[in-house]
Structure formats: C-alpha cells, structure tokens
Amino acid sequence: MRIGVVCPYSWDVPGGVQFHVRDLAEHLIRLGHEVSVLAPSDDETPLPSYVVSAGRAVPVPYNGSVARLNFGFLSAARVRRWLHEGRFDVLHIHEPATPSLSLLACWAAQGPIVATFHTSNPRSRAMIAAYPILQPALEKISARIAVSEYARRTLVEHLGGDAVTIPNGVDVGFFSGAEPEPAWQGGPDARTIGFIGRIDEPRKGLPVLMKALPAILEAAPGTRLLVAGRGDEQEAVAQLPAAMRGNVEFLGMVSDEDKARLLRSVDLYVAPNTGGESFGIILVEAMSAGAPVLAADLDAFEQVLDGGAAGELFPVGRADALADSAVRLLADPARRTGLRERGSRHVRRFDWSTVGADILAVYETVTDGAASVAPDERTGLRARFGLARD
C-alpha cells in the first residue's frame, strides 16, 4: 500500500506527535508498505529517507502559546506537488483541526483521507470563527481516529460525528528488553522513584511531587528521586529543605535508550501531571519496562491504566495523597510485583504489532472501492470559474 503521512509539527523538534508519526512510518515500512511523510523542517536538518520537507515552519502566536506552523502559497504548492508525485492509496493526516500543514493537505487533497486527533484542546475562539471554512476541509476525512476515549469525547463534542479509538503505539520489546542501570536501582532500604518530563512545565507536575517528597523521605529516609528532563534544576528543588536536596538526582535530557533503562531500574514511576494530557504514552512506556506506576487520576491516565487495575491512581494535584500512596507502595514489594505483572500484560494492546494492525485495518476499510489520493482540482481558482460557467 502507498501511504502518505502528514506531520504538522517540525521534524527537528521532539514531541509526542512527531515520535508517533516516526514510529508509525517505520513500523509500516517494516511491514513492506511504501510510506512518505511530509513534515515541516529546516532545509538543513538531515531527514530520514522517507521524510519530505515542507519548508520551514514559522513561529506564530496561536491559542495562548507560540505554535510553529506552515501556511502560505509556498507550503500549499509543496503539499500539492507531494500529493501529485506520491499517488498515495491513502492519506493519513495528524491533528487536522489546527491551522497547520495537515489542514493544508486536507484542503488540497481528495480521496481516502484518515485523520488522527491527538490532543483534546478545548474549543478555541479561532476554531469557532474558522468553523465554516474548516468544515468543508474536515468533511473530506473518511475516517477519524482518536488516541483515547477522552480525546474521542472532546472530538465528538466539538466537531460532531464519530471516531474510532486507537491508542498510540509503543515498542514494548524495546522497553522490556532494556538493561537495568545499577546506579539507578534501589536497595532494600533505599528505593528509587522515577520522574520523566519537563522540569519547568508545571502541568507535568514536578512541583506536586516535590511537595510530597518530605513526607515520603520521613517514612523512608533512604529513598532517591531520579528526575529526567529539561529545565532549571535549582528552581525545582528551591522549596525543598536543604538536607533533602541530596536525595534528588537530576539526569538532564536522556536518550531513548537511557529512558528505557531508567524505567527498567526504578522501584516506582510517578506521573503527577495536573492536566493537558490526552493519552499518557509515558505510562505505557513505564509499564512496558515493568515499572510500577503511580499516576494522577486524569481521565486519560485512568483509561491507560485500565481504571486503576494496571497502576495506582491518586487525586490530581494532591501532594498528601501522592505521598501516602508512594510510602505504602515503597514498603510493599508484593503489591509492586503485582502491579508489574498486571502492567506488562496490559501494555500488549499498546504494542505496535496490535496498534499497527488496527491502523492498517482503518486504511483498508477506507480504501475499499475508493480511488486513490489526488490533488483536489476543485480548489483551484481557474477550475472554480470553469465550473461556474457551466
């Protein structure tokens, strides 16, 4: 099958959608499909052979933050050329409801189009204003995929219609096969807790964990907290008593390999996020590596953890509840082993072998009896007047 994938965010900036597109493309190529990914990128950045650059993304303030987007005639021309040369059987776009390359591709193409909705943003003013323009583009999408039941609910509320839920994929074997790092492993009276995420992004919840840490250290003095992620380390420990700062180790940005080894080594993985999550891929990665998970009870997390069966949940933002659960789990090896086993069984549904098969089933469903993807000539101005004269 010839598959065209559009990634709306810059290839050179790490992010959840980019990783998902990369892993999906590589998985499909391994299965013998022809895949081409169109993504914004600096022309100097080296790209994998299957990625086509759509030009540099321009930073624009949008929806309260700075988004890097592609628009304008040059991008539109590149999209049309890519569509024309690719002759794809199916076009798979990601995040089509933001002003991005995906929306441009959706606007410019006709034929079987599959769209994946990753985030569950509240409906923005811009979207309401643009709705009459957006709707004709969005109604070309033959199949919608939401990455979680939560993302699907928001999609249905905002845009109407329906979507199938297919979770994000994880290479379970990569995490379960990683070598544990002895320096990150805990002993019987010096357990280790792991946290991965941006330090300076409050929604990732490190401040909640820092607030819970004194109570945890009081009950289990030898415990160490290992933090992997970008941000100001001094500021992160500022509210912690000086004597306890030695129990926090910052690892900075870690590679994928080190991330897997960290998750494989720790006695407990804590995800204290306070919001803004529509899936929670890090929890799946932690479970794949066999780390017992303690997470905030966000809708998305609750769903990934099978309603609390595959990992423990605590009320969002409640440092005292987090500390209680962490102390209890750290003192109870049997419960941790139970969580490890249940987690490892549960993550099999997130493995690329399962997720990839589901995505391919969607492709096959929409391509059954449909023509292939082509540039939509009707959007050309000349063609429009040609039609108008009829």
Next chain:
Amino acid sequence: MPTLTTVIWIVVALLLVGVYLSWTAGRLDRLHARIDAARAALDAALLRRASIAQELATAGVLDPAASMVLHQAAHGARQADQDQREVAESELSQALRAVFAESAQFEAVRAAPGGRETAADLSAAVRRVPMARRFHNDAVRAARALRRHRTVRWFRLAGHAPFPLAFEMDDEPPRLPADPGRGPSAE
C-alpha cells in the same frame, strides 16, 4: 454612468452566488460519494463477518448447540432484506458474543488444523464491523448537516439523492483473547 455600474455590480454578485452554489454542490457531491464508499466498505465488513461465522459453524470445531446458534444467525444476516438487515446483523453480534463468551471456545478454534488463520480472520472481522460503521455514520452525519443548510434546501442542490440514513446496530465485538504466539516480541 450609474446604470452601467449597477449592472456590473449585479453581474459580479450573480457570479459570486454562482461560484458559491457550484462549490456547495461540489461539497455535497463529494459527501454523497463518501457515503457510497463507506457503505460499500460496511457491506464488505458485514459480509466478511457473516462468512467467517458460517464457516466456523459448519467446520465442526464448536459444539453442536453453538454451531446451530451461530449458523442460524450468520445465515439470517446474509439473507436479510434491506429493512431487516440491522436487526439480523445485531443478532449475529449477540450470537458471536454468546458463543465466544468462554475463552475455551476460541482456544478450540485455534487448536483445530488451520484454525490459527480462521481465528485471526474472525478477530479481524469482528473488529472491522464497528470501524466501518462509525466511518459510515460519520459521513451520513456530515451530509445530513449540509443538507439541512438553507442554501442547499432552497436551491435543491441535493437533487434526487435520497436523504442519507445511518446504519444502527449492536456491533459490540466478543472479547477474543489475543494470540499468545503473536505477542509483542514475536515481531
């Protein structure tokens, strides 16, 4: 010359209205084509599921009672008239759920000679029916929303195309255990 200017403005306005109408008609046409494709895919998915169910029922790997239930439901789904189809397909969903409620039944299918492929086909078939149905009903909803629009109704842009109907059925698949030989590490 005010009259000439007025005429030019009227011509421009008419032209714009014409462009808008032709564009809306094109949108509607594309939506109808999308419904047709989605409906064909849904028919294919339903037929595939009924075929594999019938194959299982006549293969002799299930007990006689389960075979009869499954055969009856699969036969009913394949032979149903258009207006009875939703009910018949729902009954097949219920029969599949009842037959495969115990995982031992599915293990028996898998253990039979050539059963691995049949089991994989069944898992794929029951998974695709809800998928195809959602895509179909999503297309129907989009078309209905556009057809309710004033412009479309006043100018009769939908022509003689029938008002699209959603396909309503119980498509909850049975809980089939994953193939242990095809786990995450098998790839």
